[in-house]
Amino acid sequence: MSKTIFITGASRGFGKLWAEAFLKRGDKVAATARNTADLADLVATYGNNILPVKLDVTKRESVNEAVADIVKHFGGIDVLINNAGYGLFGTVEETTEEQARAQMETNFFGLLWVTQAVLPVMRAQKSGHIIQVSSFLGLTTLPMLGLYNASKFAVEGLSETIATEVAHLGIKVTLIEPNGYATDWAGASANQTDNAIADYNPVREAFATSGENPDTWGKPEATVSIVLDLADNANPPQRLLFGRIAYNVVKKVYTERLNNIEAWKEVSIAAHGH
Numbered sequence: 511m512s513k514t515i516f517i518t519g520a521s522r523g524f525g526k527l528w529a530e531a532f533l534k535r536g537d538k539v540a541a542t543a544r545n546t547a548d549l550a551d552l553v554a555t556y557g558n559n560i561l562p563v564k565l566d567v568t569k570r571e572s573v574n575e576a577v578a579d580i581v582k583h584f585g586g587i588d589v590l591i592n593n594a595g596y597g598l599f600g601t602v603e604e605t606t607e608e609q610a611r612a613q614m615e616t617n618f619f620g621l622l623w624v625t626q627a628v629l630p631v632m633r634a635q636k637s638g639h640i641i642q643v644s645s646f647l648g649l650t651t652l653p654m655l656g657l658y659n660a661s662k663f664a665v666e667g668l669s670e671t672i673a674t675e676v677a678h679l680g681i682k683v684t685l686i687e688p689n690g691y692a693t694d695w696a697g698a699s700a701n702q703t704d705n706a707i708a709d710y711n712p713v714r715e716a717f718a719t720s721g722e723n724p725d726t727w728g729k730p731e732a733t734v735s736i737v738l739d740l741a742d743n744a745n746p747p748q749r750l751l752f753g754r755i756a757y758n759v760v761k762k763v764y765t766e767r768l769n770n771i772e773a774w775k776e777v778s779i780a781a782h783g784h
Contacts, residue, residue: 513741514584516540516577518567518624519594521548523693524643524730528591531734532741533559540580540587542567542594567594567620577627586635589741590628592621593643595661600703601710602656609703610657617661622668629676636680639741642669644685646756650763654717673748684746686737687760689753690721691728728753 515532519525521543529541529549533556541549542565549562561583565576580587595617598609625640632638647655648662666685673683694700706714720726733752740746751757771778 512537513588514538514540514580514586515589515591515741516542516580516587516628517591517593518542518565518620521545523593524688524691524733525591525593526552527730527734528593528737529560531738535738538584540576540584542576567624568615570623573620573623573627577624577631581631587628587631587638589639589641590624590632591641591643591737592624594620594624595643597655597658597700598703599654599658599700601654601707601713604703604705604707604710605657606703609701613657613701614661614664617658618664618668621665625668625672629672629681632676632681633679638680639682639684639746640669640672641684641686641737641740644669644687646687646689646751646753646760648685648687649760652717653713670748682746683748684740685749686740687749687751687756688733689728689751689755689759690726691730691733691753692724693730726755728755 513532515529515537517525517529517532517539520529520539520541525541526548529539530552532539533552536559538559538561539556540561540563541552542563543549544564544566546562546564549560552560553562561580563576563579565572567573577587596613598605598613600609621642625642628638628640632640642665644665645658645662647659648666651659669683669685676683736752740750751760
């Protein structure tokens with residue numbers, strides 16, 4: 511049976527790639543973009559099976575209206591894919607208040623508003639699958655991406671909590687945690703801090719060099735069949751790393767964290783007081 515998929519940030523990158531894949535197999539897709547002209551090619555090909563929705567996820571009232579329109583048009587929402595977001599590149603000290611708030615408004619609060627708007631629909635259905643596009647940087651960090659890291663750590667904590675609150679209602683939650691992929695996430699979709707501080711130049715240069723090897727960037731097309739299968743899975747994982755780099759890095763980080771926890775076990779227990 512076909513599903514109704516709601517994808518935010520569908521004008522490019524993962525969002526558009528996945529939207530087209532769902533449409534190709536016969537699903538109905540509500541696809542959001544700040545400029546719906548970016549979805550014109552999908553509309554021309556798939557007609558009424560796609561509902562283009564102009565949306566800025568940081569505008570909560572607009573999000574609520576969009577969800578109401580989607581339900582009116584398609585009758586429900588089976589799968590939500592919260593994909594809207596961007597990267598802010600620069601050190602934490604160099605980040606302005608405006609940039610920091612904008613990063614959190616889109617990556618965290620935008621995801622929160624969309625999730626809150628969709629949950630009543632899924633509660634009424636007693637079914638649904640919320641797929642949050644996080645990052646492996648919601649589990650570990652890289653320099654030069656401090657606010658992005660923080661936004662994804664927040665998404666991880668929020669989504670894990672939601673999963674415990676809605677499981678008895680037949681709603682599933684999955685966090686997708688990709689490493690870097692060859693989309694325009696680090697290009698046209700990225701923002702940069704201004705007023706570079708010279709003391710951070712060695713960190714900046716090392717970070718730039720780390721991305722020069724094309725093998726560090728995953729192939730977006732490789733995720734398509736995985737996302738389709740994930741949307742159909744009756745027992746999906748709560749977390750799913752995307753990419754070889756993500757797997758290797760997170761496994762190493764978590765092994766080190768467990769070792770550190772054990773090394774300080776007696777101090778931790780003593781801190782309880784009794």
